[in-house]
Amino acid sequence: MSDHTIKATGRSDKGKGASRRLRHAAAIPAIVYGGNAEPKQIQLEHEKIWLASQNEWFYASILNLDIDGKVESVLLRDMQRHPYKQQIMHLDFQRVDANQALRASVPLHFLNQEKSPAGKSAEVVVTHELNEVTVSCLPKDLPEFIEVDLAALKQGDIVHLSDIKLPSGVEIPELKLGKEHDVAVVIAKAARTADEDETPAAEGDQK
Structure with missing residues (x-):
């Protein structure tokens, strides 16, 4: 299994307005959920994620999600795309447990x-x-x-x-x-x- 690391930063702003501001700043709002931790709002650089999304592994591999230096193992569970622009609107990541199928x-x-x-x-x-x-x-x-x-x-x-x-x-x-x-x-x-x-x-x- 290859090592695929995705960098992200945490965010505190929530709501449609905050998400809209992120997209205007070439960032993608996202959420990480599952496991024994609370759901966490994050943001990612659109250009880097767009390039990653052109690869098959982005959808089918365990990703190392580096959030402000703390790495979590996750799977991409949902991606929302703009209906006609080359733009990713939102991502959902699920934490995975190494000991659970x-x-x-x-x-x-x-x-x-x-x-x-x-x-x-x-x-x-x-x-x-x-x-x-x-x-x-x-x-x-x-x-x-x-x-x-x-x-x-x-x-x-x-x-x-x-x-x-x-x-x-x-x-x-x-x-x-x-x-x-x-x-x-x-x-x-x-x-x-x-x-x-x-x-x-x-x-x-x-x-």
């Missing part, structure tokens, strides 16, 4: 699709039904992403949640809820041909 969404990285029998065939369409998965694990075991190797994928194959090879200490809680929750992650199906697309209309014309 947490749930988080982790991105899926699909490998070797282009080398697979399905990927090499123009007659096969490969669809990714999921691009991330919710896992449960201790903070130290949280992966930044999970790799799904599609090297052997061929026409007709379906990769389910249960087929994903998980890192040690990581599990998918949804799989405990029953077989109906073992949903498809990747599907390789035959592409529809132009002749197939035209068949229903042709049959209709003959009637």
Whole structure:
């Protein structure tokens, strides 16, 4: 697990007016909550956080939140963006306990699709039904992403949640809820041909 440190400062001003002033000053109002401590209002530099937000790890990793020199382990739980400006309006961070399992969404990285029998065939369409998965694990075991190797994928194959090879200490809680929750992650199906697309209309014309 990589070390990702985000610097912040505490703030005492609250309310919409205070938040508006922060945004005008190129800062982001935010809150840290959870654990055994009280919720804490903080602010962060917009430019640095905007750059960090372009990376996958910002959303799926344990972050070291440095608040006035005191570091807390947190997960990003919510981000509010401006509807049309490139501006982050507010952030919610949740404290994590090193000894308690947490749930988080982790991105899926699909490998070797282009080398697979399905990927090499123009007659096969490969669809990714999921691009991330919710896992449960201790903070130290949280992966930044999970790799799904599609090297052997061929026409007709379906990769389910249960087929994903998980890192040690990581599990998918949804799989405990029953077989109906073992949903498809990747599907390789035959592409529809132009002749197939035209068949229903042709049959209709003959009637």
